[in-house]
Amino acid sequence: MARTQGSHSDITGPRVRAAALRLFAQHGYAAVSMRQIAREVGVQVGALYNYTPDKQALLFSLLKGHMDDLLEEWQAEQRPEASRARLEAFVRFHIRFNLARPEAIFISYMELRNLTPENFAVIEALRKRYEGALEEILRDGQAEGAFSVPDTRLASYALIAMLTGVNTWYRAGGRLSIAEVADIYWDMVRKAVSADDATGAPQPA
Amino acid sequence: MARTQGSHSDITGPRVRAAALRLFAQHGYAAVSMRQIAREVGVQVGALYNYTPDKQALLFSLLKGHMDDLLEEWQAEQRPEASRARLEAFVRFHIRFNLARPEAIFISYMELRNLTPENFAVIEALRKRYEGALEEILRDGQAEGAFSVPDTRLASYALIAMLTGVNTWYRAGGRLSIAEVADIYWDMVRKAVSADDATGAPQPA
């Protein structure tokens, strides 16, 4: 910081992205100025334009990189398994992945409307691909009779929302480890998609 | 629109709030200018300041009014019933209430960080009161043996997130009515909090 001259292209680029990610997550894209980002990096504002053509491209690059990571890591997780095991893997992967990068997750949900229409379409397509993976698991399990999920589309929306919600309250160093949280959520998911005999009827106390 | 003079305090006030709600929901608080709001209402910018001391107060007023409505309507819904019936009432109320005012719900989640710390504390306290109502239902049901929810705090977060997520995909005039959506979500919630015998063991196909 407070450096006044010199060339550091190798490290400045990542620092610009890191600063933008942090500031966008904290204050919101529209509320963050290029001056703020420059100050955080420790350069003058003009220098930022060596690394991004404009502010919009910076946001898009962060979101695109995040979605690419997500799809790549989920691909690497794939095993040929029964639906129930695949669903459990999805639940645990989603929670673990999201909690490892809360800022990227946050801007991925909050800043979609600040993308240009073209950029939005790209991100949206990737998001649908990921969420489609969950729906496919539910469809397969329903077909096999492992789950009782009459509307797999709605169920996939419901489960994604529930799992993603972990990021709104989880704080590292709290009462529960990530694995414990995943255990509890998996238990709820497992029951939510299961067949039971209590439909409508009151349960025995 | 395009009107150039005259006094309309009785109607301009609500129109300012309506325009702000719509624009904040669509573009985000930070991205919307007072000039845009004025244009939407059909007045000049200076006139807005007859109805709000500043832009921040306008946002706070919208969020506060929304939370007051929410808590008031939920109170009116209360009946002395068994936990299971109270949970069902919560699920149906939450979905119905949220789908009736998507813009207010949207800014209530997206614009919290654009409140001043004092204003944020007020809204946050009201939100906690509402979410606490759900947790209380879960605690009661757990104590009565009607539910199997080891961690009522986490379960309340999970269910709230799942239910609130409806607003991200539901569109009026689509395949399902609000009541049908509520039926499907209630079915998942009911199972998620129920006791079952499949813990860990694979189910018969």
Place this chain on the structure above:
DNA sequence: GTCTATATCTGGATAGAC
């Protein structure tokens, strides 16, 4: 690659006439 300086624009908010 970074700096300083600047062009150009838009923002929130206010003053005073009507």
Place this chain on the structure above:
DNA sequence: GTCTATCCAGATATAGAC
């Protein structure tokens, strides 16, 4: 209560020296 005009701060982005 609304309008017009304006202040002033801050925004994105660029130009040209080093």
